[in-house]
Amino acid sequence: MRIIWKRYSVGALLLAFLSLLFAGCGDYSSSSPTPPQPQQLKTVSGYVSNSVTGLALPGAVVTAYGVDANGVQASAPLAGSSFGVSDQNGMYSLKIPASYVGTLVVKATLPTSGVGKRVAGLSTPAPTPLRAAISITGTNDVLSVMISYATDAAVQLIENNATAANLATGFTPTGFSADNVLKANRVLEAVFGTGFNIIQPPSDPSALGTSSTGAQNLVVAIQAFNQVLVSESTSTSQIVTLLVTTGLGSGISDALVNAIQDVVSTDLSSVLPPSFQPSPAIISSITDAGTTPVTVPVVSDTTPASAPASVTATAVSSTQVSVTWTASSDAESGIANYIIYRSVNSGAFEQLAVLAGSATSYLDTSAAPQTAYQYKMTAVNGTGLTSAYSNVASVSTPADPNAPDTQIYTLTGRITANGVGVVNVKVDLTGSGTGSATTDSNGDYSFYVLSGSYTVQPDPQQTNYLFTPLSKTVTVAGASVSGQDFTAAQTGSAGGSVTYPSGSANGSVTYPDGSFTTGIVYPTGVVIGGVSYPAGTVVVSIHYPNGALISGVNYPAGTVISTVSYPGGVVVGGVTYPGGSTAVVVTYPNGTITTKIVFASGNVLTSTAYPTGTFSVSIIYASGTVVGGVTYPAGTVVTQVTYPSGAVIGNVTYPAGTIFTTVSSPSGGVGITIGYPDGSVGYGLDYNNSQNNYTTYVP
Known part of the structure; x- marks a missing residue:
């Protein structure tokens, strides 16, 4: 028999498709199933404290356990919940399903480290879990769920006294019902203080002094209970059961009161406030409980208060x-x-x-x-x-007004000339901070600054511009400052002698026609060419207090030319100066100066003092006076020349033996090319004694 494979294959594929279609591939026209929505959660948070010290305990692992309708705690953590780990302040936070209502037990498994912190010589117990029981009525987050030795005592009170097998007067046999939880907390407020189950523990011993009185009393009570557990060889479960059944008995009651006093006066005396006193209500309740059990209250109010x-x-x-x-x-x-x-x-x-x-x-x-x-x-x-x-x-909250402002601000401005920004102008900043900036193509400059007082000044060495104003004082106080602008005046070119038209400005000064040389500042007046300057005029480094400049001009006392100070007299070409004239570092009591040659009497050059005589460059005249009928005693020396007695030009008389160069001049006069006009000495004549080959005779 022959099989047609092609026809068979097509038929097989068609049958397979139809079987899938009719076998229940679903309603192919319907939409995909809606994905499950994530479970809604709420937060349970609070603090864990050390079971021995009562202080915040970091590193505790906190889990949540549900309670069934019979008031029995589940053995496994609540389904859908997460766990939390307490931080350095003892705070923890975990999640539970938002739909959960009823009693919840939270358990903190204590780490092996941290529990062993010794307080007042207390022994270190083995790590045991601490628990707290709370009632949850809605979907809101539940905060302030404290887990401490005290809250665990309340849980043990319920476990040992609120069941059908063990029922203390006042409790119902419903275990962790909301009613029993409220009753247990109220009973233990007698020994731990009001609101113990909602009080946040101090983070460390140093924080105890600034904690609330309730927190301080709770820490004292927890430490006192731990002392009694050791001294009386008892347990927390036994103490809380006695508290609501027969009473504590005088032994435990007295031990607790004494332990509280001991903790306050000894163990915590360095961290509690000096004025702290144990709660009288707690002392009284413990004393009374020595003979009479604490009454379990009737909880008739089952409705919360209105919200603040x-x-x-x-x-x-x-x-x-x-x-x-x-x-x-x-x-x-x-x-x-x-x-x-x-x-x-x-x-x-x-x-x-x-x-x-x-x-x-x-x-x-x-x-x-x-x-x-x-x-x-x-x-x-x-x-x-x-x-x-x-x-x-x-x-x-606002900023601290006394704190230093570390915020960085900007201080900005612009430099313009005729409304156009000036580029490449150096701007200096001084004051609370220093720096420099250069204007950009728009003439703008900027500084990054802190709050403070500053001076902003375009560089005064800029050769092409004069700036108005010269500088600005700017206060930066918690905000950036802008608009610190300057104008620049450019009225000529830099270098050489520039002629300015009438009315040119230099700083705040207006000048009529005149000339300006770089670096020269004229406060007021007219420049150059037989012009009179008022007091205070400056030309380069020359300061003229008053008078007129240029050849033949008379200067009053105090005139300064370069570094030479003249008390009074006339300058240039055969001018005679009165007493006190100074040239460079030389002081002359009296005499005449022409070019580099100085004649005087009593001359001083650097540290050399000359007796009556005359000084010219490096030439020393031992004694006598110079020029115009002056008489020199024997021994006068000019370089290597000795002059015999006689006169040299202008009726000047020299004693015998006077010589000039190699010429012997008898009494009468000296010729050659040297002439001493009346009132002057050898203009252009170089009296140099570099060879030190002259002889000085002191009469």
Whole structure:
């Protein structure tokens, strides 16, 4: 038999497709199934404290356990919940299903490290879990769930006294029912203080001194109980059971009171405030419990108080925020406490404070400058039920006015000439900071500065421009500063002698026609060419107090030319100077100067003092006076020349032996090319004694 494979194959494929279609591939026209939605969760958070010290305990692993309708705690963690680990402040946070209501037990498994911190010589117990029981009624987050030695004592009180097998008077045999949880907490408030189950533990011993009185009493009580566990060889379970059945007995009661006093006066004396006293209510309750059990209260109020209303937050300083609210109400049991929560910069809310039920305001002194805060509250009634949350109040604190401003600001300006920006002008900054900048193509400059006082000045050495104003004083106070502008005047070219038309400006001075040489500043007046200058005129480095410049001009006393100071006289070409004239570093009491040759009497050059005589360059005249009928005694020397007695030009008389160069001049006169006109000496004549081959005779 022959098989047609091609036809068979096509038929097989068609049958396979039809079988899939009719076998239940589903309604191919319908949409895909809706994916499951993620489970809604709520937060349970609070703090874990050390079972021995009562201080915050980091590193504890916290898990949540459900409680069934019979009040029995489940053996496994609550399905859908997460665990939390306490941080350095003891704070933990975990998630549970938002739909969960009823009693929840949270358990902190203590790390092996941390528990062993010894306090007052207490022995280190083996790490044992601590628990707390809470009632949850809604879907909101549950905050301030504390886990401590005290809350664990409340759990043990319920386990040993609220079951059908072991039922203490006042409890119901419903285990961890909401009713029994409230009763257990109320009973233990007698020995641990009101609101012990909502009080945040101090982070370390140093924080104990600034903690609330409730927190201080709770730490003292926890440490006292630990001492008694050792001294009386008892257990927490036995103590809390005795507390509600027969009473503690005088032994345990007295031991607890003494331990409290011992902890305060000895163990914690260095960290508690000097004025601290143990709670009289706790001391009284423990004393009474020595003979009479604590009565388990009847919980008739099962309705939480109203939430605090109209919560407001106001920053009263950079580090303080005032929180106010309208009081809650509870007609049945009143308001026992308020709990304030705070969020920092939109973070998670954390417990800030537990206040008395009579409070309507709170001052947060732990705020930081320039920080955003949010506050909300709950009220706790006399039964221990917690209200819903209040509204959220927001506030931001201002900057600290006394803190140094480390913010960087800009200081900017522009330099223009005839409305156009001037490029490449160096601008200097001095004052609270220093620096320099160069203008860009638009004439703009900028500096990065801190708050402070500054001086801004275009470089005065700029050769092409004069700036108005010369500088600016600028104050930068918490904001950038702009508009620090200057105008530049360019009225000629740099270098050489520039002629300025009438009305040219230099700084704030206006000049009529005249000339300007770079680096020369004329405060007022006219420049060059027989012009008179008023007092204070400056030409290069020459300062003229008063008078007129250029050849043949008379200068009054105090005139300065270059580095030469002349008290009075006339300058240039055979001018005679009165006493006190100075040339360079030489002081002359009296005499005449022409070019580099100076004649005087009593001359001083550097450190050399000359007796009566005359000095010319390096030539020394031993004694006598020069020029115009002056008589020299014997021994006068001019270079190597000796002059015999006689006169040399202008009726000058020389004593015998006078010689000039190699010429012997008898009495009468000296010729050659040397002439001494009356009142002057050898203009252009070089009296040099570089060979030191002259002889000086002192008469």
